[in-house]
Amino acid sequence: NPNCDTLLSFSNHHPRNPSAAFYAARQIMGRPHSAADLNQAESLLKRATATDPKLADAWYEYGLVEADRNQWPLCARMLEKAIALRPDYASAHYQLAIAYAHLGRNSDRTKELALFQKYSKQEKEHVDTEVRQMTVFLTKSK
Numbered sequence: 786n787p788n789c790d791t792l793l794s795f796s797n798h799h800p801r802n803p804s805a806a807f808y809a810a811r812q813i814m815g816r817p818h819s820a821a822d823l824n825q826a827e828s829l830l831k832r833a834t835a836t837d838p839k840l841a842d843a844w845y846e847y848g849l850v851e852a853d854r855n856q857w858p859l860c861a862r863m864l865e866k867a868i869a870l871r872p873d874y875a876s877a878h879y880q881l882a883i884a885y886a887h888l889g890r891n892s893d894r895t896k897e898l899a900l901f902q903k904y905s906k907q908e909k910e911h912v913d914t915e916v917r918q919m920t921v922f923l924t925k926s927k
Contacts, residue, residue, distance in 0.1 A: 791809075792805065792808050792809040793809045793812070793813075793825075796808075796809040796829060800832060801836055802836075803832070803833040803834075803836040803843065804840075806829040806830065806832045806833035806836070806843075807829070807830065807833045807842055807843040809829050810825075810826040810827075810829035810830045810833070810843075810846055811842075811846055813826040813829075814826055814846060814850065814853075823850055823853055823854060826846070826850050827847070827850050830843050830846055830847040830850065831847075834847065839870055840870075841866075841867045841868075841870035841871040841874060841877075842867070844863050844864070844866040844870065845863070845864065845867040845874065845876065845877050845880070847863040848860045848861075848862075848863035848864035848867065848877070848880060848881075848884070849880065851863055852883070852884065855887075857884050857887040857888050858888065860884045861881060861884040861885065861888060864877050864880050864881040864884060865881065868881065873904045873907065873908075874904070875901050875904035875907075875908055876901075878897045878898075878900040878904060879897070879898070879901040881897045882894045882895075882897035882898045882901060885897060
């Protein structure tokens with residue numbers, strides 16, 4: 786469908802698809818962006834989180850939009866929602882630590898950094914295990 790040749794146009798043609806809205810917003814946030822782009826990303830993320838309130842990645846990305854705007858209380862709220870949905874979300878813990886630092890919540894910042902380190906280590910160990918398993922599988926299949 787030529788009307789769906791980009792993530793943004795696909796998302797606009799499929800407004801009940803929260804993943805499409807999330808990925809379109811992530812694409813906007815992943816490139817140099819203006820205030821208008823932030824507004825567009827926010828609109829997409831509002832739609833994604835309204836359609837699927839359990840989409841932790843959308844809440845995380847929404848937090849990043851608010852961080853770009855220096856709206857630290859909103860940023861923290863969005864990141865807290867992401868973490869409530871996925872407690873082991875290492876990147877969200879890191880970004881929340883930054884938000885807490887801006888809010889002067891230093892003890893909360895310290896806790897979030899510790900959780901970031903814990904979950905980052907777990908993620909790395911998980912990836913390392915998968916790589917070892919894949920290596921063994923590929924070696925045996927030869």
